[in-house]
Each structure stands twice: as C-alpha cells, then as structure tokens.
Amino acid sequence: MRANWRLKLSVLAGASALAVSVVTVTPALADDAPGGLQEVQMPADVEILEGVAPAPETAVPFTGAGPKAAAASHACLGSTSVYGARGCFQHSGDIVWARDTEKDGMSAAIGVYTDYGRPAAVCINRLGADTWATCNKDYREDGKVRLRVMRYDGGNGKFYQPETWSGWIPVDGQY
Template identity: 55%
Template sequence: MGARGIPGRGRLGALTGAAVLAVSVMTTMPALADESPRGLREVTLPPGTEIVMATPVAAGTGTSAPASADAGGLPAECLGVTATYGAVGCFQHYGDTVWSADTQADGMSSAVGVYTDYGREPAVCVNPRGAGTMATCKYDYWEKGNVQLLVMRYDGDTGTFYQPQARSSWLPVDGK
C-alpha cells in the first residue's frame, strides 16, 4: 500500500520525481566541448579585467607540448584542464602560465579568464590565432593563492566574450 492506504501511489510518486529530475538535468547541463552552442549569450566580465593577447606556442620552443590545439597537446603538468565548445584552457603552475587552445573553426577565439582567491583583478588570456592553435599568457601570481579558470569564446571584431563557458575548480598556484 502506498501513501494514505492507496495501492501503488508511493511508487508512482517516486517514478514521477525521477522523471522530472532527469529532464531538469538534461536541460540545464552545459554544452560539451564538441557540441555546437544553441545561441550565443554575452558574458559580462568584472570591471578592471585585464585582457591579454596570448603568445603563440611554436613547435620546438622548449615546451613539453606540441602546437596542436587538442586537449592531448596540453602539457602533462597543466592543472585544471577545462573545456567548452571551441575552447580548452589550463594552468601550468611553474611559470604561472595559462594555456588557451582554440578547437573550432567558427571565426571566434578561445579565451581563458583567470580569477584569484586573494583579490587580484581578473585577467583573460585570448588566443586570437584561429582554430587548431594554442597560445599562452604568463602571469605572476601569489604562490600561496589559488586561481580559477573560466573558459569561453571571444569575438575579436566586437570585443565581446560569449558562452558557453566552463569553470575549473580552484587550483593551487604552487601546484601543491
């Protein structure tokens, strides 16, 4: 007997609840890295955000990564690998280097925002070099602090950042 003595009512309520939960999860999940966005939504960055154009990564420059933009091309030492449609980013703790990889030929650039837990103004590392490229930005963060990455798309013609976006967890600047 279910709730209030009605046969099967408890089971029906549980099944209905599970179905509602499944539908809500499927409709609120962020876009996967290889999934085309349904529509562009502008991302508003905090005032004072520094926008840095990244330096290209060339083959044979002493990095442990090739210059290709797939997630497998990022250095093994890279922390917090985060991806969304058209962009992959990570943080390399020695050298305080942010990697930005553009993975889609859609006319936009990959962008990796960097936030700290100690009050430093945020920064965004933009890779304007096109699909299939990787680029880096070097910063100097407080070694006892943490950073969080926000990976998104950037339209260089309008200077606008767009979703879909993805956030990393908080990453230790010293890598420990």
C-alpha cells in the same frame, strides 16, 4: 473497470513526468555547438592579454598535443574545456594555456581569477582554430587561481557562453 482506468492514468502520468524530466534535465555536451550566443559579463577591471604562440620546441602540457609531451614539473593543472575552447594553468612559470578548438570565427578565452583579490585577467587565443596560445603572468606563490573558459568575439569585444570554471589551483602546484 475502475482499476483499469487508474492504471492507465498512472502510466500516462509517469510517462509525462519522465518526458518532462528528460527535456529539462539533459545537460548540453561540451562538443555540441551552442544553439545561441549568450553574452558573459566580465568585471570592469578585467585585463585582456593577447596570447602568443609557443615556440615550436616548447613542451605542450598535454600528451600528443604538440611536438613533445611536457615533463611532470611543467604539467598543466585545472584543465577545463567547453565547446570551442580549452584551457589550463602551468604552475612552472605561471603560464596560462588557451586552445581554440573550433573553426567558427571566435576565439578561446581563459579568464584567470585569484583568491587574494588581484583583478581578473583573460588570455585570448586569436591565432585560429586548432592552435595553442600562452599568456605569462606572475601570481603569488602562496595564492590560488581559478580558470573560466569561454568564447570571445574580437569583432565586438564581447565574451560568450558556453563557459565553465575550474576548481581552485594552487599557484605553486602543490595540492
């Protein structure tokens, strides 16, 4: 009788632990809509860059994402995405690409940070859902950049999660 009680108790404890771990450890998927917006704090000296639409003949750095695929020298590095936004860095020309992937009234925002102390900049795509925008900056060829992909609300000028970071990307494209 006593062994049966211990068996039931251990099964119940194991099931409870499994339920708690599933609830607390399950990550949010990038394609899931955010449950609530949380503001992202940006450095006070961040430079806001308005993204522009690439020319119709421009090679988009992702196969199948535009008029023609980009050559290897124009490859986009550090491709990073979250719900509603996708970004990457094209080392040939130091171009930041920002794609708004959701029709939700917000914009894609791609923050760019350097490893050599240059103030952060953010490329914002206000062109609407399913569009690419580019921001052209000149970075030190011996430096590295890191991308921070997030959402932007132009109505209040604030940045929001979900957000994610790329790894460090060499500006010259040489890993």
